[in-house]
Each structure stands twice: as C-alpha cells, then as structure tokens.
Amino acid sequence: MAIDARPPDYIPGRPFLTLLHKEIRRFLRVSSQTLFTPIITASLYLFIFGATLGERISVLPGFSYAQFVVPGLILMGVINNSFSNSASSLFMSRYLGNIVDLLVTPITPPQFIFAYTLAAMIRGLAVGLVVWLVSMFFAALPWHNPLAAVAMAALASFLFAQFGLIVALFASSFDSLSMYTNFLILPLIYLGGVFYPISILPAPWASLSHLNPMFYLIDGFRGAILGVGDLPLWVAFLVAGAMSAALFVWAFYLIGRGHRLSS
Template identity: 40%
Template sequence: MSFYTLVKKEVLRFIKVSIQTIFAPLISTTLYLIIFAYSLRGREVVGYSVSYTRFIIPGLIVMGIIQNAFANTSSSLIIAKYQGTIIELLLAPFSYLQLSLGLMIGGIARGLAVGVAIYLVSIFFAGAVIAHPLLLLGSGTIIAGIFSLLGIIAGLWAKKFDHISIFSNFFITPLTFLSGVFYSVSSLPGVWSRVSLFNPVVYMVDLIRYSFIAESDINYLFSLTVISGAFIFLLILVTYLFKIGYKLKD
C-alpha cells in the first residue's frame, strides 16, 4: 500500500456513504440556522456589528468540521482494529509520519467537505461575504487536522465503538457548545469569560469568525498561534504513538 493509496482509501471511505457523512450533518446544521435565524433574528450581539445569524454561522461551520474530522479517523481506526486490517497499515512501506498524515488527510477532507456544504447553505441566510478567505481556508484546515489527529488517538485507545462515543459525548460536544458558537465569550459575566479561555475550541471558533466578519473577541494572530501549536504537538504525539505501537499490540 502506497501513501497515495492510503489517502485515497480514507477519502473514498466517506464519499461512498456521503448521505450519512456529509448530508446528515448538513441537515442538522440547517435546522440550527432555521431556528436561530428566525427566532433570534432581531437579537444584537454585544461588541459586534453583524446580525446574529452572521455571528453564529462561523461557529456552526467549526462544529461541522470538528465532529466530522474526528469521526472519520476514529471510526477508520476502530474498524481497522476490529477487522484486523490494521496490520496492513503497519506493514505498508511508509513511515509512521506518513501513516499519521495519510489518516489525517482523510479526516481533513471530510471535515472541510462538511464545512463547505454548511457555508453554501448559509449563503441563503446571510450572504456569501468572507472577509479573509485565505485565513479561513488555512485555519479551517488546521482545525480539521487537529480533530483528525484527536480521532486517531481515540481510535488507538478505544477497544470498541462505545469508547469512541465517550470522547464525543463527554469532551468534544461540551467543549464545542461552550466555545462561543452561540454567544460572545467576552459577554460572559465575571470569571466565566476568563475560564472560557482555557477551552481550546474557543480560539478555533473565534479565528473562523474573524475570517468571516473581521471581528473577534481574541486577537486572531494569538488564536492562530494557539491552534498551530496544538496541531504540531498532536502530529508529533500521534506519530510517536504509531512508532511505539500504542494499543496495537494488545
């Protein structure tokens, strides 16, 4: 198996079931947009000059990217372990870094595919203006990469599918909903606005929001530095876990 074959396999794996992997999350996000766009369309966001609908769209896109990038790599690895095909990956003629990158690229592709689909739907609600498209593409790719790598870690650690849901239900979902998707972090009272800064997803949502509307709660360069550092750390960690055969020899 070559590196190209691995990437192709990971991408085709979610494309073949696109109704489940792309259209299902798109429908749920569209429902969010319908509910919030019409029920809270007159609401003002403190410190922002845009409508509430335009304010929440970047956060919804981040949610879609995060959930699907994580799901792609975690499910791929747990299935490979369950079926015993993980041995083929480990014996293939490429390095541990290439193995990490190959799986990660598949997760990035799915995450960005869902993100683009959500953006296309959001055009009907708030227009198509993007303040910084290159920053949006770069930061979206890094975010998808981070959660693809976290999905790999979850897939390596998990022994069954129920273990994957622990990551999703008890870590990813709470961190996402408490990251300022539906509200401005700076508007939180007292200590809660500072506590929120320990949530890494806050910087992701804020950076994507800045890319769209050129307004944010946190300096975008600081947010970009935080998520870039997290990406590099996780890539090194995942590569090391493959090298030592973490949970692959049990």
C-alpha cells in the first residue's frame, strides 16, 4: 500500500514559477552582460545606420533607411538575447552540474521548457523594447500593425529560446556554444535582411535567402511595422509558426528523454 502522495501544502504551479523566477533573477544578476551590453551594441548600430549612413541610403521607397533598418535591429536584439539566455543558462547548468538540482525535483519536462523559454523571451523582448525606445531618437516608426509586430517578436523569441535549449543540450564546450552564435545565428541574421531588402539582391541570392529562416521573421516583423514587405504577412507567420512548432517538439523530445541531462 503506497503512502499518501505529495505533501498537503503542495502548490501545483509553484515548481514552474520558481524555476521561472530563478531564470529571470539569473539574467538580472548579470544584467551588465545580459541587458546593457546588447542594448549598447544595438544603439551603436542605430547610430551608424540611423544617424550617419542612413541619411545617404534609401532602399525602400517612401521610407528612410533608418525606418527600414530599425525593425531589423529590434528583432536582432530579440533573437540574439532569447537564444543566448536559454543556451547559456542551460549549458552552464549542465557544465557546472547543478542541473541535478532540477532533475531531483518534481519539475516536469513541459514546466522545465516553458520556464526557460519564458525567461528567455522576457530578456529578448526587454532588449527589443529598449532598442525600440532608443531608436526613437533616429526614426519614427509608422506601426502599421502593432499587434502583428508584437506577435512576430514573441514568435521569434519563442523560436530562438527553443533553439537555445537544443544547442545547450548538444554543445560540449563553451567554444562550441559560441560557434553556434558566431557561425550560425549571426550570419543568418546579417544575411536575413536586417540591413537590406532581400528583393534588391541579384537572382540566385534572392532565392537562396528564402531558405534563411531569419528572412521570414525579419520580413514579417518589418512588414507589420512598415506595412510593406517582401512577403505577405501570413506567409511569414506560417513559416515562423511552423519552425517554432518543429523546434518545440524537438526540444520537448530531448528534454523529455533527459537527453544529455541525465546519464
């Protein structure tokens, strides 16, 4: 006969909320690295492309270059920081071994994933928000469809939080972790249309860019803000949604099995 199960004062949502709280505190504790550095980097980009070069370039009729580039820079901040947060937090826990502190608790795989994801999204979106506030010095955005813009930013941060979790599980060293950032995320962002519209590229490059997942996120986000994009908004959402779902299923499968978490 099994004894009474959980203690009477067990609060069902509490393990999830505690992990979320811990993850948020983690990035706030090192906010100089996790929040201020990305904001300063983005501000430098804004200065270069918004205030200096921006006045001499025009890539989209009817909009200044600053107006064109700001949505891309905001989303770049969102993507980079959502990815870094879940990737470095989970990898550090694996590396230092304190992941066992979670493995021995009743936290379920979905609670685990959603806590890491939500914290990563909060950091990514917070950086995005500040980049937008700073960008007001350089360009006024028309906010054509604000709801869709926020939804796309949220979707992008969700997607890269999942990707961060997956990378954290496969990475075997800090070096390999930064390889993903430097040789995968950054090139994809830079080539995904942050600084130029894909439509101005010559034929093979324009088509090739359609294989870049960033293109759909950046174009969708910019399209929602400016009202003009290379793709219809629904296509951007469809592709971003499908990618998010696929990565979530993958992360769920890996974490559910304890892949490289339990021995």
